[in-house]
């Protein structure tokens with residue numbers, strides 16, 4: 001097997017994601033948590049030629065990059081080769097009552113309910129096991145936690161509760177589905193599953209800007225996860241782009257680290273909820289550049305140095321000094337594998353037929369994968385409950 005080193009931090013969803021992918025491959029690795037040994041941060045930055053985000057992954061001394069780079073290698077079919085991994089023998093295919101795609105609040109709530117109904121659900125966890133809350137710190141609005149709880153801790157509790165009633169977890173993404181006949185087919189890299197019913201709870205992912213320099217400097221100053229990477233930009237100029245709750249949450253969190261945090265927003269008012277907007281507007285370290293868009297990320301080849309920012313009203317372009325650039329502009333639903341399988345809106349969000357039902361009998365939908373209005377953990381969990389109850393009743397109507 002290959003020699004793998006992965007630099008991580010506490011509460012880093014992308015680190016968990018990368019480790020899970022390596023786990024699914026049966027690969028062992030040396031984990032260096034730079035929170036436990038801060039001297040290793042400098043080593044990581046040097047070895048990765050300026051990489052200032054976690055995780056940073058090395059396979060046989062070769063710098064792979066971060067979690068997305070590892071996933072890209074896997075999708076291109078190159079990771080197995082790098083891991084010197086032999087193909088596994090196919091396992092016998094079993095038919096389950098219900099397979100749930102996704103392990104965020106929606107998927108894990110569906111798992112809890114269907115498990116308690118004795119349906120022995122199988123959850124295909126996805127590469128970002130635990131979902132979006134794995135990339136956040138305090139969750140203050142999930143009922144039952146008056147003091148708040150961190151996102152990763154909350155998702156750990158969800159998982160334990162679903163496990164307690166017999167939920168089975170399959171790591172990795174579903175890469176293909178066949179809903180044309182029952183039992184339905186669901187494939188991961190490693191497994192083929194059959195199911196009498198499916199609950200789709202594959203959630204959403206952060207959007208990228210698609211501007212020059214964004215991809216080049218991803219992991220070298222461009223970040224999509226403040227909790228993972230804020231630490232690296234201590235006493236530096238930090239910029240957050242976006243005007244919603246996520247952007248305000250990121251800006252407030254980053255204000256703990258940065259010399260100054262500038263929020264750049266294309267309009268002259270925020271989309272964020274009033275409480276979040278007020279907190280950011282009143283914060284002494286947070287400044288706002290209104291009616292402005294970032295046009296280019298500029299660096300010195302190893303890390304971000306500045307941004308080209310255009311005022312959309314005057315057309316004026318300025319250079320803004322920037323060490324850490326955090327993109328917080330919203331999400332895109334994770335529905336790639338359902339194209340031509342399930343009806344979706346232009347934006348890719350899945351359409352519901354009635355309640356949680358899709359247009360295919362036996363396929364149910366829950367959470368941010370269809371909900372672009374509320375997008376909260378508690379609503380996703382509620383939708384997960386609804387899909388589980390609809391699924392249970394439908395299976396019963398089918399004599400199961």
Ligand SMILES: Cc1cc2nc3c(=O)[nH]c(=O)nc-3n(C[C@H](O)[C@H](O)[C@H](O)COP(=O)(O)OP(=O)(O)OC[C@H]3O[C@@H](n4cnc5c(N)ncnc54)[C@H](O)[C@@H]3O)c2cc1C
Nearest residue numbers: 102104105106126128131132174203204367368375376377
């Ligand atoms: C930074 C941030 C902070 C937030 N803070 C809060 C907060 O304080 N309070 C709050 O209520 N909400 C918060 N939210 C919103 C909340 O996280 C989401 O509304 C909620 O996680 C949605 O749950 P979900 O289960 O629908 O989807 P997600 O959480 O997105 O989970 C989707 C799951 O599906 C998996 N998946 C995707 N594709 C596949 C596939 N092909 N095969 C298998 N699995 C797949 C993913 O890996 C993931 O496990 C926050 C979101 C962000 C980004």
